Amino acid sequence: MKLTNTSGTSILVEGVIFDMDGLIYDSERLFFQQKQIVTREYGYTETEENYVQTLGLTGETLKSTMLSIYGKDYPFEEISKKSRENMMKFISQNGLPIKKGITQLLQFLKQNNIPCAIASSTHLTYIQEYLSKTNLNNYFSAVIGGDMIRHSKPEPDIFLEAAAALSLSPSQCLVLEDSENGILAAHNAGIPVICIPDMKQPQDTFCSLTFDLLSDASRLPSMFS
Secondary structure, X not given: OEEEOOOOOEEEOOEEEEOOEOOOEOOHHHHHHHHHHHHHHOOOOOOHXXXXXXXXXXXXXXXXXXXXXXXXXXXXXXXXXXXXXXXXHHHHHHOOOEOOOHHHHHHXXXXXXXXXXXXXXXXXXXXXXXXXXHOOHHHOOEEEOHHHOOOOOOOOHHHHHHHHHOOOOHHHEEEEEOOHHHHHHHHHHOXXXXXXXXXXXXXXXXXXXXXXXXXXXXXXXXXXX
């Protein structure tokens, strides 16, 4: 289908690749809150300014970023594991909010036979659990987790893997992202990207790399024709 942005530029889209945290789910703030609690227990202070530096990162890239912020003695694995466990307990008790317009967008894409994939820095096990808890499983033809790729965003690996899983070339896809690292990863993959910011409004340098910048996903179906 043809997708036209707010400036009147059009592209053809045959598949859509979704980031997950902060894009599909309002989960970045939830995880930040849980991580704040855990880091305090270990004698560290997790600020929002520090947290947003890690958005979209995973694996060794995330670890090296955290160590550069808090020092080489920062217990990365312990804090990450406990924060994730606390997050899953919270979700089990309180549910996981889906961001505005996402369900309607997924329904629209399904009705128009546009396949969708998830490409998230979160590990596959947690992605599958999130999808199961929110009944969104059937909307995605492929799911790529951060533990399935070698190089983290802003490298293009995860989006290239997602496009291949949809049997599409990068130029046939559209990426939906909320983070600067995600925007850069999509750009590096040669895939048009729409940014729907979550915890951080992207700087102008990153905005210039996007096909469009939207406040939420609710407008997207009307942009297709």
